[in-house]
Amino acid sequence: MSAPAATADTRLPSALRLGISRIVVELKEFFRDRESAVFNFMLPMFLLVIFGSVFSGQELGPTGITFAQYFVAGMIASGILYTSFQNLAISIPLERENGSLKRLQGTPMPKMAYFVGKVGMVFTAYVAQVVILIAVGVAFYDIELPSTADRWFAFVWISVLGLFSCTLCGIAFSTVPKRAKGASALVTPIVLVLQFTSGVFFLFQDLPSWMQTFASLFPLKWLTQGMRYVFLPDSAQALEVAGAWELPRIALVLSLWVVLGLVLALVFFRWQRRGDG
Amino acid sequence: MTSAIRVRGLTKHYGDLAAVDGIDLDVEVGECVALLGPNGAGKTTTVEILEGYRQRDSGDVEVLGHDPHHRDRVWRARLGIVLQSASDLADVTVAEAVAHFAAYFPRPRDVGEVIEAVGLAEKRDTRGDKLSGGQRRRLDVALGIIGRPELLFLDEPTTGFDPEARRGFWELIRSLQDGGTTIVLTTHYLDEAEALADRVGVISRGRLLEIGPPETLGGRSELTAAVSWREDGEVRIEHTDHPTGLVRDLADRFGGEVPELSVTRPTLEEVYLSLVGEAALEADS
Numbered sequence: 001m002s003a004p005a006a007t008a009d010t011r012l013p014s015a016l017r018l019g020i021s022r023i024v025v026e027l028k029e030f031f032r033d034r035e036s037a038v039f040n041f042m043l044p045m046f047l048l049v050i051f052g053s054v055f056s057g058q059e060l061g062p063t064g065i066t067f068a069q070y071f072v073a074g075m076i077a078s079g080i081l082y083t084s085f086q087n088l089a090i091s092i093p094l095e096r097e098n099g100s101l102k103r104l105q106g107t108p109m110p111k112m113a114y115f116v117g118k119v120g121m122v123f124t125a126y127v128a129q130v131v132i133l134i135a136v137g138v139a140f141y142d143i144e145l146p147s148t149a150d151r152w153f154a155f156v157w158i159s160v161l162g163l164f165s166c167t168l169c170g171i172a173f174s175t176v177p178k179r180a181k182g183a184s185a186l187v188t189p190i191v192l193v194l195q196f197t198s199g200v201f202f203l204f205q206d207l208p209s210w211m212q213t214f215a216s217l218f219p220l221k222w223l224t225q226g227m228r229y230v231f232l233p234d235s236a237q238a239l240e241v242a243g244a245w246e247l248p249r250i251a252l253v254l255s256l257w258v259v260l261g262l263v264l265a266l267v268f269f270r271w272q273r274r275g276d277g
Numbered sequence: 278m279t280s281a282i283r284v285r286g287l288t289k290h291y292g293d294l295a296a297v298d299g300i301d302l303d304v305e306v307g308e309c310v311a312l313l314g315p316n317g318a319g320k321t322t323t324v325e326i327l328e329g330y331r332q333r334d335s336g337d338v339e340v341l342g343h344d345p346h347h348r349d350r351v352w353r354a355r356l357g358i359v360l361q362s363a364s365d366l367a368d369v370t371v372a373e374a375v376a377h378f379a380a381y382f383p384r385p386r387d388v389g390e391v392i393e394a395v396g397l398a399e400k401r402d403t404r405g406d407k408l409s410g411g412q413r414r415r416l417d418v419a420l421g422i423i424g425r426p427e428l429l430f431l432d433e434p435t436t437g438f439d440p441e442a443r444r445g446f447w448e449l450i451r452s453l454q455d456g457g458t459t460i461v462l463t464t465h466y467l468d469e470a471e472a473l474a475d476r477v478g479v480i481s482r483g484r485l486l487e488i489g490p491p492e493t494l495g496g497r498s499e500l501t502a503a504v505s506w507r508e509d510g511e512v513r514i515e516h517t518d519h520p521t522g523l524v525r526d527l528a529d530r531f532g533g534e535v536p537e538l539s540v541t542r543p544t545l546e547e548v549y550l551s552l553v554g555e556a557a558l559e560a561d562s
């Protein structure tokens with residue numbers, strides 16, 4: 001083996017380059033892990049196929065909007081939660097337990113590169129998921145795509161705010177499970193409860209008001225509502241509880257969750273297990 | 278000679294337990310030091326303080342001229358760390374993992390060369406979760422040396438290796454030593470310490486009981502030798518401070534070859550066990 005350097009070359013690889021390198025590794029791990037590929041990536045597609053087939057041809061009241069059109073908005077919003085919060089809140093405890101984080105901590109990797117890797121993985125996985133989801137919807141369930149630039153623009157900012165807030169919350173939540181094995185048993189019910197109360201599976205306006213109030217505290221309700229603006233015609237606005245799309249409020253709540261998520265992640269994220277170090 | 282590691286009065290407590298209870302240690306550049314000791318003796322805690330993973334309670338620590346507590350990236354790039362058992366990297370291949378970790382360092386070794394050196398050339402496209410225990414450990418070592426470290430920490434590197442794999446691993450470590458790498462090794466295998474280390478330190482109950490070359494540890498080289506041979510159909514053993522004289526007498530008596538002759542000093546294991554045993558007795562009394 002060749003000799004080590006007498007003097008260390010101080011020119012370390014840039015954090016940006018390593019962040020990109022992390023994204024590639026994160027994506028390999030995300031897609032190659034069967035559990036992650038099914039529950040974080042494929043699930044919205046499965047659910048769209050199941051619900052789209054069961055409620056095939058049904059419309060929401062007299063609006064002429066198909067159930068599938070309504071449901072695809074909820075599935076895209078859920079996809080944000082799956083690829084970011086659910087994904088990270090389950091996988092980071094495992095990384096903490098199996099020595100992955102400790103190994104990284106022992107290298108000259110800048111810590112920021114790790115988080116860049118997570119964010120890059122989440123965004124890439126989400127984009128791929130949305131493309132497939134929309135393709136399936138258009139091909140089999142006559143989903144109509146948004147026709148105005150306004151709606152596509154809203155689609156982008158709602159997705160970005162949603163992904164950032166839920167990614168940060170997932171990073172923060174990753175310190176909650178005591179054992180990696182129990183993480184999914186803790187995270188999955190949270191995601192399910194949010195989905196049931198946020199108008200993903202049922203029409204939001206049909207839910208009891210206390211449930212609506214509860215859901216309003218969390219991002220998913222606003223993500224789902226925002227995606228309804230993107231995918232439903234303006235005539236559907238009448239079905240909203242507020243009677244309007246409430247885009248400014250959606251932006252406000254999601255932005256608050258980005259800030260809250262950042263604070264929680266900074267306060268609670270740990271590289272090592274409790275009791276170590 | 279310059280020190281790669283300099284430790285004075287190191288302590289670390291967990292609650293009431295003194296995991297490290299006043300350790301002094303110097304490791305010279307280019308040296309290989311093995312730390313031996315029972316489980317829970319404080320080996321891993323000591324090493325993890327040196328690696329910058331844990332904070333000490335008191336004492337002075339310098340690793341490659343810096344306090345590991347104030348570690349930065351430049352310092353980290355000069356270190357190689359092989360931790361105890363890890364099970365990460367399940368979904369990436371050997372080649373992908375080594376190439377990825379190479380990217381963290383300013384002057385990494387050649388990826389193919391390192392994979393070859395740890396004996397994983399045939400497994401380069403195998404994912405982590407499909408490797409055997411020994412192969413996984415060799416991947417850990419590959420990731421530890423890919424950055425061309427000046428100082429390499431190995432925490433129980435060969436646990437779970439078969440004897441042949443262990444010999445292969447020793448060869449690899451010797452080649453790193455020949456290249457000038459400073460090595461700190463913790464192990465449960467005394468033959469490993471004896472084969473690799475310039476000096477062996479015995480840690481028990483948070484204290485460094487003794488440190489020295491394996492052949493003189495615990496006054497080993499001056500201890501009574503045991504001479505054994507076969508005579509009249511039975512094995513005879515005699516303990517003596519003058520084995521050479523005894524062997525000469527035996528040679529004269531047998532008029533040539535002495536049947537089954539052997540001269541042994543206490544093994545490193547015997548010295549180690551007596552050191553650790555004494556420490557335990559002292560602590561209990």
